[in-house]
Amino acid sequence: MAKPMTKTQLVAALAEEMGTDKKTASGALDAITSVITREVSQGGAVTLPGVGKIYCRERPERMVRNPATGEQIRKDADKVVKMTIAKALKDSVND
Template sequence: MTQKPMTKTQLVAALAETADLDKASANRALDALTEIVTKEVAAGGAVSLPGLGKFACRARPERTVRNPSTGEQMQKPADRVAKVTIAKQLKDVINA
């Protein structure tokens, strides 16, 4: 069941075919979507893509972590991470 992920070139070609666009327009649309989602999530907001999921930024508090090679305990400062929640509609399609 493991297969290679779709490349950007393949995604642009599929998007162009499905939306009846030329590849240059599909590439610009994909780049614009990526830029919009990146800016919004980096600013601390969230973006919901209907049928796919929700991209959000989550703050993680300072915590104690362990270096696996030495076993040394150290403090990791607070940081922010991107979180993706998959939409129920996509889960249902995958598990059907």
């Protein structure tokens, strides 16, 4: 498995793709991240065309096991961020 792309590498690739400088690309990436974070944290969802849908899902209260002791512990309800990958992206990986 290849190493994940760092933010610096992503900004450089984005700048090249956009035909602009790295400062503008970094600003665009930060703005997109900010919008996604705000929407998902408020319980909404964001669809990135061709990539997927990012959303927040609530998990109910449940019993979990402490792996060190084997003890059963009640875990409170919480929220978790999920992402559904778009079919176009799945198909491009499997081609």
